[in-house]
Amino acid sequence: MKVTKQKAAEHRAAIVRAASRMFRERGFDGVGVAEITHEAGLTHGGFYGHFASKDALAAEACAQAFAGGQAKMAASAPPGENLVPYLERYLTKRHRDRCADGCPMAAYGSDIVRQDKAVQARFAEGAESYIRAILERLPATQEGETGARRERAITILAAMVGGLTLSRATAKSDPELSAEILASVRTQLAQMAEGSVT
């Protein structure tokens, strides 16, 4: 049955929203078109009226996940202010245990190489925007080298993503190690982000 243009647009948005969460929770290969559309309150038949392919949906879902991450950073650490509150939110058991609305880089970072070009493109844009967002929240280096600030932003992002990923991967088998990883990276990066180091 046909449906209002507005309703149709809402349906499309609901599919992207569901996909964005489910892909982060279960991976791109771990969830199918039928289950995503069902989660959005629809059946799978109409899917290809909205998207050219599952890959095309994955690309949009990826972009939306990054947008959500940026919003969370802005909420916990406003631009221009220090990054530390965001770090303390990012490197927590809460974030570790909730992939679905967490960081896409930690959720499927190592899987991106094997995804469609469109997904890779959205991911690279998202990563660059994260780097810039971190840079905006890093105090100027005392010695005044501007180049090193972006180096530091990139390294902080790498450690955040790697730390959360490793913490997640070890959570079930070695909960103590998992917690230690979160705490260690949090402490060390807070020092780096405050500029007390170098």
Added chain:
Amino acid sequence: MKVTKQKAAEHRAAIVRAASRMFRERGFDGVGVAEITHEAGLTHGGFYGHFASKDALAAEACAQAFAGGQAKMAASAPPGENLVPYLERYLTKRHRDRCADGCPMAAYGSDIVRQDKAVQARFAEGAESYIRAILERLPATQEGETGARRERAITILAAMVGGLTLSRATAKSDPELSAEILASVRTQLAQMAEGSVT
């Protein structure tokens, strides 16, 4: 046709070796039992004489990938000596472009949460052994806080894995960013590993 006990053991080892490389290159879901056994020079029918399931093979393949990584660390940075030569080997385009015999944490770190318990167990053991190996190659902190050394080892590992993962994920869409990530993390971590910082 039956085969010498030794031959059979060699076949089993060949399957693990092929799986270890192929899972890193294409992910656990990206390669099947038939293709792995074929790569090992066998057919898929005999597979379940060697392994209880694909998951059981994945667990062994994971353990072997970690063992290979440890061997490479020992070769480029002997225990007790400085970590930097290993960092400079780890964070390179060569490693980025060759998942198959590279670091398992970067190859499928974000996928481990969704794998079988046995795979998660081997992964956690591998991660812990990496942390210990890095710790062995870190100079004593000047101020003498011993606790912070393991914190630093964990953060270095997190940044290595996160950095390589992000570099790989962005390589095709944004090669310059990809290269910048490698170079930045390499420079920053070398400072951390030399203990010139803190």
Added chain:
DNA sequence: TGTACATCAGTGAACGCGCGTTCACTGATGTAC
């Protein structure tokens, strides 16, 4: 050492299943008059 036979590593066809995608159909929408 030589022979007879039970064992069992490996083969390839077959299974059931879930996936991405297609398609004929339905019926509400929204437009032309």
Added chain:
DNA sequence: TGTACATCAGTGAACGCGCGTTCACTGATGTAC
């Protein structure tokens, strides 16, 4: 404003395919005598 009909969003059955796993079979191995 009211009516007739073309449009098209959504449905659900069906497709082809590849996967993990099973199984009857083969024939070389290795053991018992």
